[in-house]
Amino acid sequence: MKEAYNFEEIETRWQKVWEERQVFEVAEDPTKPEFYCLEMYPYPSGRIHMGHVRNYSIGDVIARFKKMRGFNVLHPIGWDALGLPAENAAIKHGIHPQKWTLDNINYMRSQLKRLGISYCWSREVNTCLPDYYRWNQWIFLKMLEQGLAYRRLSWVNWCPQCRTVLANEQVVAGRCWRCDSEVSQKKMEQWFLKITAYAEELLSGHEKLTNWPEHVLQMQKNWIGRSEGALVNFKVPALNKDIEVFTTRIDTIYGATFLVLSVEHPLTAELIAGHPEKEKLQAWIKKTIAETRARREIKEEEKVGYDTGLQAINPFTGQPVPIFLANYILMDYGTGAVMGVPAHDQRDYEFAARYNLPIVPVIKPASSETQLEAGRAFEEYGILINSGEFSGLSSAEAMEKMAALAEAKGFGRKSVTYRLRDWGISRQRYWGTPIPVIYCEKCGLQPVPYEQLPVELPYKAEFTGGEGSPLERIPEFVNTTCPRCGGPARRETDTMDTFVDSSWYFFRYSSPRETSLPFDPEKAAYWLPVDLYIGGVEHAILHLIYSRFFTKYLRDLGLTKIDEPFPHYLAQGMVTKDGSAMSKSRGNVVDPDEMVKTYGADALRIFILFASPPEKEFAWSEEGLEGCYRFILRIWNLVEENLDLFQGKGTPVAGQFDQASHQRLSKKLHQTIKKVTEDIDQRFHLNTAISALMELTNSLKKEKDALRASQKGRELLVEALSDLILLLGPFAPHLAEELWQKTGRTTLVAESSWPAYNPELAREELITVVVQVNGKLRDKFEVEIDTDEESLKEKALSLPRIQELLGGRPPRKIICVKNKLVSLVV
RNA sequence: GGGCAGGUGGCGGAAUUGGCAGACGCACUAGGCUUAGGACCUAGUUCCUGAAUAAGGAGUGCGGGUUCGAUUCCCGCUCUGCCCA
Structure with a gap:
């Protein structure tokens, strides 16, 4: 009598067994090779979504596979638990952010357990607890000591809806990345981390990241935006001052017929001081600052400039050129001042055409075949003309020589600039890590002494949604004493960007309860770097670049020796349904809970892995899930039908030995082991690994009757079924354990060795x-x-x-x- | 505008080093089993001509090229997605 496949009973039972026997708990063991498999930790939004299921299923296959291959596998999970939604929930529903977050974590933890992911639960990290965020504060103080954390008055992107400062990265097309409202500008004292100090290394470090997708490296490269060029000073005789210009094309400087400055340039006020339409200009400047920063992009037809009426001297030609202010020059990049070379820069060309400025060609194409387009700037490198002593040189030679001359004469030098900006971490919110500094009336800015860490978030706070941080309105928090003079002082009420938390959490897993340092350097040295990091490509820039920055900083602090935290990054594709990403606003969300309830965790895991390779987009289909459920049923029935072979109770058989059938199945078995092993280990193509398992199952079904006739055939069946169960272990772990037990084993699949194949038998003859x-x-x-x-x-x-x-x-x-x-x- | 990724049956996808295009699954069709089927079993399914399990032709977004041979390499175009302006 066949037993029915009752996935709910089976899955919850084995989840309990793994937990009770602490199968996935690990400790450092120098005798074994280690493997650190990490998926991006979730934000505890309330429920897990299909993207999580996909991410964690992929990681679980790798982790379980590596364990079966004899590795000491660290596979941890935690919670990115600080952040805006918790506070929004507090404002909207009156639930304390902490309660909201901890409740969500409890629920989501149970969801992850129900999926049977092989986490080392004792190492769970929760960033909203003081035992975690105190180390954010510790690291911040170290950076402060070294000048890598600093405070400055700066323009910030301000979201009026969320009432907080946003990092540039959080402004998408001029709108808040969370609530989509238009971002405005504010000038505030902000805390920054000096990521630009590592710009060069963040870029050169890419050479070590050979196991990263090329397009992710490219995105980071664009983000860092290194450009080589030169700084040149243009004198402004009327003011007796210099304007420093950054250019990547110093070879075109003889064609520079005007200067354009950002409206935020420090000299702006002086430049327009004597202008006949001063008031009008001032109003325009004010308006422009507010607008352009928010949008960070200006359409061609909206580019506007104003002549200041003053002139600067081009140091190469000695000729005066007019100075303009324009809305499309950003103060953020370079020096906030550029030279206009209309003959060789399309944007400058259009500007010159609009304001009737001279267009002087100074570069001609190196090849006479190149046709110059009328009405367009020639932007390529070539041969210099109309450039005095430099005429006749190639652009490359000229750039060298001109920079050298500028340096010798003291009006310029070679220079490198980056698009990368220092990381603004101040947030005027409650649910974040308090920035551990104190402002004393007498002593000024004071770091909180290390022994006073953590600066804990006061539990009692009011969440009204009013302007400013709730922390400002808690006198017990704000009012403190100066650590230096003991006099009255105020605490900083800004909290840190939550990207700080996620920039080093992967170190914390190595020693999650460490109390004297962020992590135990020895344990970290055993586990780190992360051997395989898996997560959505939407974090390709921010999280991954911040984590690389922190790792390099922690190395410089002497806490680790590694330069790169994630030598191997697997960028997982989106989960879509009906052609677009699953999202609440589109209403095309499929709840994993319901699917687990209907088909079981194993079926869901197999389907989500089978439907497409990890790095590609994945399209949801419930029919596909049903198909995988049936695949599980077929395996279940196949093993059920042949259980007698394992029990040794079957009557001895003297039937005909089917040589051909035996050979076919034996070959298929060994080929399958080979393929599944290589697909997981080398390609991460879990979809083709599963299809290989399906093929083996089909072969077994086809050959079983012929093989059951003889003793030798039965032995092969037992071998093939056993190996099939083991191969299923990483994909459908509960099913595998159950079948393993049914076939008389007392060991666990999770703790068994991965099957080996015989290359001779796998060979096609x-x-x-x-x-x-x-x-x-x-x-x-x-x-x-x-x-x-x-x-x-x-x-x-x-x-x-x-x-x-x-x-x-x-x-x-x-x-x-x-x-x-x-x-x-x- | 620049960069990157991608375009293969009705659908998801496979083809790993330039060598049988469409593995595996879904869906569908026919038959069987069944009181019943959303279970199970058997067979079939790229398109066109054809009665055909005969034979032929076309075929991996479009147009060219290299090659004995191209889904794979090269050039141009186009569409989609992502990132940056």
Whole structure:
């Protein structure tokens, strides 16, 4: 009598067994090779979504596989638990952010356990607890000591809806990345981390990241935005001041016919002081600052400039050029001042055309064949003309020599700039890590002494949604004493960007309860770097670049020796349904809970892995999930039907031994082990690994009746079924454990060794060779593998069909490829 | 505008090194089993011509190229997605 497949009972039972036996708990063991498998930790929004299921299922296959391969596997999970939604929930529903967050974590933890992910739960990290965020504060203080954390008055992106400062990265097309409202500008004292100090290393470090997707490296590269060029000073005689210009094309400087400055340039006020329309200009400047920063992009037709009426001297030509202010020059990049070379920069060309400025060509194409387009700037490198002593040089030579001359004469030098800005971490919110500094009336800014960490978030706070941080309105928090003079002082009420938390959490897993340092350097040295990091490509820039920055900083602090935290990053694709990403606003969300309830965790895991390779987009389909459920049923029934073979109770058989069937299955078995092993280990193509398991299952079903007839056949069946169960272990872990037990084992699949294959048995001995005539497939034949090319040729020519096609004429050319084909050219 | 990724049956996808295009799954069709089926079993399914398990032709977004041979390499175009302006 076959037992029915009751996934709910089976899955919860094995989840309990793993937990009770602490199967996935690990400690440092220098005798074993280690493997640190990490998925991006979730924000505890309330419920897990399909993207999480996908991410964690991929990681779980790798982690379980590596464990079965003999690695000491660290596979931890935690919670990115600080952040805006908790506070928004507090404002909206009156629930304390902490309660909201901890409740969510409890629920989501149970969801992850219900999926059977092999986490080392004792290492769970929760960033909203003081035992975690105190180390954010510790690291911040270290940076402060070294000048890598600093405070400055700066323009900030301000979201009026969320009432907080946003990092540039959180402004998408001028709108808040969370609530989509238009971002405005404010000038505030802000805390910054000096990530730009590591700009060069963040870029050069890419060389070590050979196991990162190329496009992710490219995105980071664009983000860092290194450009080599030169700084040149243009004197402004009227003010007796210099304007420093950054250019990547100093070779075109003889064609610089004007200067354009950002409206935020420090000299702006002086430049317009004597302007006849001063008031009008001031108003425009004010308006422009507010607008352009928010949008960070300006359409062609909206580019506007104003002539200040003053002139600067081009140091190369000695000629005066007009100085303009314009809305499309950003103060953020370079020096906030650029030289306008209309002949060789399209943007400058359009500007010059609009304001009637001279266009002086100073570069001609290196090849006379290159046609100059009328009405367009020639932007390529070439040969200098109209450039005094530099005429005739190539752009490359000229850039060297001109920079050298500028340096020698003291009006310029070679320089490198980056697009990367220092990381503004101040947030005027409650649910974040308090920035551990104190402002004393007498002593000024004071760091909180290390022994006073953590600066804990006061529990009692009011969440009204009013302007400013709730922390400002808690006198017990704000009012403190100066650590230096003991006098009255105020605490900083800004909290840190939550990206700080996620920039080093992967270190914390190595020693999550460490109390004297952020993590134990020895334990970290054993586990780190993360051998495989898996997560959505939407974090390709922010999280991954911040984490790389923190790792380099922690190295410089002496806490670790590694330079790169994630030498291997697997960027997982989006989960979509009906052609677009699953999202609440689109209403196309599928709840994992319901799917687990209907089909079980194993079926859901298999489907989500089977439907597409990890790095590609994945399209949801419930029919597909049903298909995977049926696949599980087929395996279940197959094992059920053959349980007698394992119990040794089957009556001895003296049936016919089916040699061919035996050979077919044996070959399929060994080929499957080989393929599944390589697909997981080398390619991460879990979808093809699963299809290989399906093929093995199909073969078993086909051959089982013939094989059950003989003793030898039965032995092979037992072997094949056992290996199939083990191979299923990483994908459908509950099913595998249950079947393993049913076949009489007392060990766990999770703790078993991965099956090995015999290359001899996996080898095909017969190969189909195809015959092409003039590139078209015309016939095929079977031969033993590795048959020599001469025999292939003979065999091909002897085929009646081929002879017919040749019609007696000898082929002009014959190409033979061993084990592949014979190609005839007539 | 620049960069990157991608475009293969009705659908998700496979083809790992330039060598049988469409593995595996879904969906569908026919038959079987069944009181019943959203279970199970058997067979079939790229398109066109054809009665055909005969034979032929076309075919991996479009147009060219290299090659005995191209989904794979090269050039141009186009569309989609992502990132940056």
